[in-house]
Amino acid sequence: MGPGETEITLTINGKATKVKVETRTTLLDACRERLEITGAKRVCDRGTCGACTMIVNGKTVYGCTTLAVDNVGKKIETIENLTAGAKPHPIVPAFSNNDALQCGYCTPGMVMASKGLLDRTPNPTYDQVKAGLGGNLCRCGTYVGIRKAVLEAAKELRASGGRKSGGSNA
Amino acid sequence: MNAFEYASPATLKEALGLLGNSWSDAAVLAGGTDLLSLMKDHIAEPKRVVNIKGIKELGGITKSGGGLRIGANATVDELMESAAVRAEYPSLVAAARGIDSPQVRNMGTVVGDLCQRPRCWYYRNGFGLLAMKGGKSLVESGQNEFHSIFSSGPAKFVSASSFGPALIALGAKVKIASASGSREVAVADFFKAPTGDGDREIDLKPNEIVTEIVVPAAKGAKNATYEVRNKEGLDWPLATASVVLTMKGANVATAKIVLGHVGPTPVVAADAASSLAGKAINEETATAAGKAAVAGAKPLSDNGYKVQLAAVAVKRALLAAAGKA
Numbered sequence: 001m002g003p004g005e006t007e008i009t010l011t012i013n014g015k016a017t018k019v020k021v022e023t024r025t026t027l028l029d030a031c032r033e034r035l036e037i038t039g040a041k042r043v044c045d046r047g048t049c050g051a052c053t054m055i056v057n058g059k060t061v062y063g064c065t066t067l068a069v070d071n072v073g074k075k076i077e078t079i080e081n082l083t084a085g086a087k088p089h090p091i092v093p094a095f096s097n098n099d100a101l102q103c104g105y106c107t108p109g110m111v112m113a114s115k116g117l118l119d120r121t122p123n124p125t126y127d128q129v130k131a132g133l134g135g136n137l138c139r140c141g142t143y144v145g146i147r148k149a150v151l152e153a154a155k156e157l158r159a160s161g162g163r164k165s166g167g168s169n170a
Numbered sequence: 171m172n173a174f175e176y177a178s179p180a181t182l183k184e185a186l187g188l189l190g191n192s193w194s195d196a197a198v199l200a201g202g203t204d205l206l207s208l209m210k211d212h213i214a215e216p217k218r219v220v221n222i223k224g225i226k227e228l229g230g231i232t233k234s235g236g237g238l239r240i241g242a243n244a245t246v247d248e249l250m251e252s253a254a255v256r257a258e259y260p261s262l263v264a265a266a267r268g269i270d271s272p273q274v275r276n277m278g279t280v281v282g283d284l285c286q287r288p289r290c291w292y293y294r295n296g297f298g299l300l301a302m303k304g305g306k307s308l309v310e311s312g313q314n315e316f317h318s319i320f321s322s323g324p325a326k327f328v329s330a331s332s333f334g335p336a337l338i339a340l341g342a343k344v345k346i347a348s349a350s351g352s353r354e355v356a357v358a359d360f361f362k363a364p365t366g367d368g369d370r371e372i373d374l375k376p377n378e379i380v381t382e383i384v385v386p387a388a389k390g391a392k393n394a395t396y397e398v399r400n401k402e403g404l405d406w407p408l409a410t411a412s413v414v415l416t417m418k419g420a421n422v423a424t425a426k427i428v429l430g431h432v433g434p435t436p437v438v439a440a441d442a443a444s445s446l447a448g449k450a451i452n453e454e455t456a457t458a459a460g461k462a463a464v465a466g467a468k469p470l471s472d473n474g475y476k477v478q479l480a481a482v483a484v485k486r487a488l489l490a491a492a493g494k495a
Binding site for chain 1: 171172173174175176177178199202203206207209210219221223247267270271272273274276277402403404
């Protein structure tokens, strides 16, 4: 297909959505510029900073470094899904409880990287949290608060029986 | 990024038919963690992108003849989680862990790690692979703190591969397919120091795909990788060493030592390795082997510190392999 525009269907946060993209459009740009799903941020755009982190088929990825056309038929989860249910995913209040952000630009990516980590490692040690967020940068240096938030959310998730997501649909 | 035609073939044969004879004809997409950045920066400008992720025969990590077969689509994460890898190849697990971003491990492939382009900032900013201007090396006269300390030719970048040194030490091979057949190359010969700007740093042609890595059985050989890093979190190491030891009692029977991120290819330290034969691994012998491994280093103006880091990496990898770290 391509190089011109093609209509594809992406399944984002449980919803199948038709979108016209070029083959060179990244998943991040398809979300942000075509679908107004703007939670994931475009910062380095080179798969380094992590601000665009999403979860695809259960694993964290950099939305800026995967083509939209390469994600047809996959389950894509963005940060919007974490507040889609009646109660937000526990990682969301844990970030505010622990001052886990300053300017906020890295936050959506940090939150999704944290959720991806907790989905795979529900009871992480401090070192596992540290290593598990190795793909995300915070230039304000709020790492200590973020790690505390992840540990708090892990505790909350275990107490509530491991509910994985704010929305039920991803 | 330039516009391109996109194909997602279901078979290797189809994929090979979509490649061309020039790098600008087509690029192979697997993990994409390097390719997409190269395309955004116009370092790679393929007219067609061939996504091989849908090709089932290129997937998976399986035990094969006592060793391992790592398919082209196998991600770094799959390698790290593989029971077969964890049981016998701690040097590969350590190299995978060094790729410190879960996102990159989830997306990026082990074969892609071998095929990624150098991270030299001159190259990435469009000054060419050798970064020459008016017959002079921009690296030599410019900022070179992360560059090569083992260059005999014009290439001053360092090989970015995390798995290359470990795979060479383990005696692994890559299988390469083209429309006209397939060939096998030892990983040690897959990396080459280019001498011209049009050359590649790996033995791969535009019409070829690396289909798998074949790692021989470890047969109880002790192996380890040690990376010296500037920071935790996603970055390339400053110097690494991968070692493989076979033992006779408490002493070394054979040793292999390969350095990473210090030369345009992984650097095999054959003399340092053979000097260990018949000796026990301890602080003293490991330190001496580290020193011997960097004896031929020729640092540039700002990277003399890497000589010491590489020596330390060798020492620590040896102690780790011997269970004394």
